Amino acid sequence: MLGGFTGFQDSQGKDWGENLLNSVASKTIRHLFTHSDLVDVEVRCSPPGKLLQGSIDSFKMSGRGLVIRKAFRAEELNFETDAVVLDFGSVLKGGIALKQPTQAIAQVKLAEPDINTAFEAPLIRQRLENLTDPQLLSLSDGAPVSFGNVKMELLPNNGVNLQAAARWSERAVPLALSCTLGVERRRRIRFNSLQFRDEAIPEDRRDLSGKLTGVMGDILNNMVDLDRFNLDGVTMRINRLETQGRFLVFSGYAQIEHVPRIG
Incomplete structure (x- = not known):
């Protein structure tokens, strides 16, 4: 019976099996995201x-307006796999099971407003709040320090301007820095050539702000690691990143051991 089905093509020349797999794969991928346009x-x-x-x-998959874990939005996500060997029986049951791992090339485009919104996500906030690093405690009279109100401005040639505020007790100190974005070991985003933007800070707070800005730069450089954001069964690596206007574009690949069950 299946042999008869595989001989059937629709008006676009697509095989019945391809149509079925397209439908199942679309449904499976949509379930990985909190929302998708x-x-x-x-x-x-x-x-x-x-x-x-x-x-x-x-x-091959193309997506727009994809939200991961209710907090991280990608303007665009595109990927295409190498040859894939799957269990066709799983497709007939409405799922996708790989018989062996495969790789995919991928490109992700992030919009500047979505990057700034991501700084408010719980996964990020927990690495920026109530910090007790000795260097920070020496600047805050022993009180835990939290960084917030992070705003990133994307510039040409991978440049970034970043503003934030450090808070403890009843005090708030504005921060400002410029840097260039890079990639370390294909998985970690680096904030390189950090420079304190003293002209953006009131003169009476520049000394303390400069010291706090340096500490925040160290925190950022240890925060954005792809291994913390991998989907179940998928390992991602970055070959290149670049700013394109108000977008940040990542190009790389993914090693897929099995189709993720949840995003």
Whole structure:
């Protein structure tokens, strides 16, 4: 019976099996995100009969307005896998199970407002609040310090201007820095060539602000590690990042051990 189905094509020339896999894959991927404006999936398999053995040439996905873990929004996400070997029986049951790992090339575009919103996410806030690093305590008379009101401005050539505030007890100190974004070991975002922007700080608070800005720069450099954000069964690595107007674009690859069950 399945052999008969694989001979059926729709008006666009797509095989029944490809249509089924497209539908199941679209549903599976949408469930990885809290919200999605668009998810478009395309399966490439030639000849179509290979699909019954679980073999497809590539799997391509394009998405817009994707929200991960209720807090991290990507303006665009595109990826395309190498050849994939899957259990076609899982597709018939409405799921996708890989028989062996595969790789995908990927590109992610983040908008400046979404980056700033992400600084308010619980996963980020827990690394910026009630800090008791000895260097900070020496500047705050022993009180825990929290960094907030983080605003990042993307500039050409991977440049960034960043403003924030350090708070403890009843005190608030404004912070301002400039830097360039880079990648370390293909998984960690680095804030390189940090410079204190003293012209943005009132003169009577510049000395303390400069010291606190330096500490915050160290915190940022140890915070954005892709291994903390990987989806279940997926390891991501960055080959390149660049600022494009008010967008930050990452290009890289993903090693997929199994299809994630939750984002």
